[in-house]
Amino acid sequence: MENHCAICALAGSLVKARLLVLFLPFIFAIHLSGQNAPALPPDGGGAYQVDSGPCLSAVQRAEIAAGLVANTAALAREGKLPPVSRSVVQFDWPVQMAPGLGWNNFYTVNNFVDHELVAGVREYECGQRTYDGHLGIDIDLWPYPWYQKENNLARVVAAAPGVIIGKEDGNQDESCSWGNGGAWNAIYIRHADGSAAWYGHLKRNSLTAKPVGASVAKGEYLGIVASSGYSTWPHLHFEVYRAEPYVYDNLIDPYWGECNFTNFESWWADQQPYRQPTVNAVLTHNAPPEIGCVQDENPYFSDYFTPGDMAYAAVYFRDQLQGMVSTLRIRTPNGAIWNEWTHISPEDYTSSWWYWGIGLPTSGPFGTWSFEVTFNNETHAHFFEYESLVSTASVEASPVAVFPNPARETLSIQGLQERPVIVEIYSAAGQLLFRQEAGEEGIRLSGLAPGMYLVKIMDGEAVYTSRVVKAD
Numbered sequence: 001m002e003n004h005c006a007i008c009a010l011a012g013s014l015v016k017a018r019l020l021v022l023f024l025p026f027i028f029a030i031h032l033s034g035q036n037a038p039a040l041p042p043d044g045g046g047a048y049q050v051d052s053g054p055c056l057s058a059v060q061r062a063e064i065a066a067g068l069v070a071n072t073a074a075l076a077r078e079g080k081l082p083p084v085s086r087s088v089v090q091f092d093w094p095v096q097m098a099p100g101l102g103w104n105n106f107y108t109v110n111n112f113v114d115h116e117l118v119a120g121v122r123e124y125e126c127g128q129r130t131y132d133g134h135l136g137i138d139i140d141l142w143p144y145p146w147y148q149k150e151n152n153l154a155r156v157v158a159a160a161p162g163v164i165i166g167k168e169d170g171n172q173d174e175s176c177s178w179g180n181g182g183a184w185n186a187i188y189i190r191h192a193d194g195s196a197a198w199y200g201h202l203k204r205n206s207l208t209a210k211p212v213g214a215s216v217a218k219g220e221y222l223g224i225v226a227s228s229g230y231s232t233w234p235h236l237h238f239e240v241y242r243a244e245p246y247v248y249d250n251l252i253d254p255y256w257g258e259c260n261f262t263n264f265e266s267w268w269a270d271q272q273p274y275r276q277p278t279v280n281a282v283l284t285h286n287a288p289p290e291i292g293c294v295q296d297e298n299p300y301f302s303d304y305f306t307p308g309d310m311a312y313a314a315v316y317f318r319d320q321l322q323g324m325v326s327t328l329r330i331r332t333p334n335g336a337i338w339n340e341w342t343h344i345s346p347e348d349y350t351s352s353w354w355y356w357g358i359g360l361p362t363s364g365p366f367g368t369w370s371f372e373v374t375f376n377n378e379t380h381a382h383f384f385e386y387e388s389l390v391s392t393a394s395v396e397a398s399p400v401a402v403f404p405n406p407a408r409e410t411l412s413i414q415g416l417q418e419r420p421v422i423v424e425i426y427s428a429a430g431q432l433l434f435r436q437e438a439g440e441e442g443i444r445l446s447g448l449a450p451g452m453y454l455v456k457i458m459d460g461e462a463v464y465t466s467r468v469v470k471a472d
C-alpha cells in the first residue's frame with residue numbers, strides 16, 4: 001500500500017453471494033457471547049492499495065530547494081528570520097481531525113522514509129513499508145479520503161513552531177493517477193534549530209493566509225490535506241531536513257528505529273508505534289459503499305432506516321493484522337444484542353474495510369439502534385434510527401401540519417398547542433442533517449440544498465413524519 005502515485009484498486013474479493021439477512025423477529029434473536037459468536041464472511045470490502053512513485057520529480061525538488069534557500073537568505077537580510085539556536089525540536093503530529101467528523105480516527109500511516117541506498121527498500125524498523133527513494137512520511141486519509149478532502153475534515157498543522165519560508169498554492173488538488181502529476185500545493189517551515197519541514201499535497205486555496213516570513217506556533221493551522229501534484233490519494237507528505245542545503249545528506253527521519261541511519265533519536269515528542277491497530281470508523285450505509293478515486297467514491301452514508309430497507313454495517317480499520325478478531329453486534333433500542341458475529345483478519349492491512357448487509361426485523365422494535373465493534377480490546381459504536389412510517393402518525397393525517405411544501409427559507413409547524421417539539425431533518429439518503437427544538441415559528445431551511453427531505457417531529461407522545469421539498 002505504498003505511495004499515492006497510481007490508479008486506486010481494491011484488493012480482497014467481494015463476497016457477493018451471501019448477504020447477512022436478519023429478518024427473524026426480535027423474540028427469536030440469538031444472544032451470543034463474543035467468544036462463541038460465529039464467524040461470518042463479509043459481503044464486501046478488503047484492502048485499499050495504491051502503487052508507488054515519487055511525489056516530486058527531480059526537477060521540482062531542485063527548484064523547491066533552491067527557492068527555499070533564496071527565501072531564507074532574503075528573510076535573514078530583512079531581519080525576519082531569527083539566528084539558528086541550539087533549541088531541541090520535537091514534533092507533534094502534523095494532522096488533526098476537524099470538529100464535527102465524529103470518527104474514532106481519520107488516517108493511516110503508509111510510506112516511511114526509505115533508508116536503503118543500494119537495492120530494494122528499507123524503513124526505520126527494517127521493514128518494507130516504503131518505496132524506493134521516498135524521502136518523507138505519507139499520512140493517508142482513511143476512510144473516504146475524498147469526502148474528507150471536500151469537506152475540509154483533515155487539517156494540516158505545524159508540527160513545531162517556526163517561520164514560513166515558502167508557500168505554493170493554486171494547483172489542482174484531485175490527482176488520482178501518478179501520471180497526472182503537476183505542481184503540488186505546499187508550505188515550508190524553518191524551525192529555531194535551522195531544520196525545516198515540508199508539508200505537501202495540500203488543498204488548493206486552503207493554505208494559511210500568513211505570508212512568507214510570518215511565524216507559526218506548534219499546532220497552528222497550515223492547510224487541508226488533499227491530493228495535489230504527483231498523488232493518487234488525499235494524504236500529507238511530511239519531509240524534514242536538518243539544515244540547508246535540502247539534500248539527502250541532511251535528511252531527517254523523525255522516527256527512531258534500528259534501520260534509521262539519518263539520526264540517532266526520535267524527533268517526535270511521542271513517537272507512535274510502528275503498527276497501531278485501530279478502528280477508524282463504524283458506519284451504516286443505505287447501499288454497498290464504494291471506495292475509489294474521486295469520481296468513484298460513493299459512501300452512501302445513512303443513519304435512518306425503515307422496514308424494507310437494507311442497511312449496510314461497515315467497519316474501517318487502520319493496521320488490521322492477520323488473525324486479529326473483531327466482534328460485531330447489532331443492538332436494539334433497549335441495548336439487547338439482536339445479532340452478533342465475528343470477523344478474523346485474513347492478512348496484514350494498512351487500510352482495510354468490511355461491510356455486511358443487514359435486514360432489520362419488520363416488526364421492530366423501533367427507535368435508536370446501534371452497530372458496535374470490539375477490536376483490540378476497544379469497543380466502538382455507531383447509532384442509527386430505525387422507524388416504522390406505518391406505526392408513526394403522518395403529518396398529513398395528524399393535528400400537526402408543516403407548510404409550505406415545497407418550502408424555501410422556513411418550514412412552519414402548526415398544531416403544537418404551544419408546546420415545543422424536537423425536529424429532525426434527514427437527507428433523501430437517510431443521513432441525519434440536524435436536530436433542534438422548534439415551536440410554531442418553524443425551522444430555517446436556508447442552509448439546505450434544493451431537494452427532497454424527510455422531516456420527523458417528536459412531541460414526546462407521538463412521532464410525525466413528512467416528506468418535504470426544499471425549493472430553489
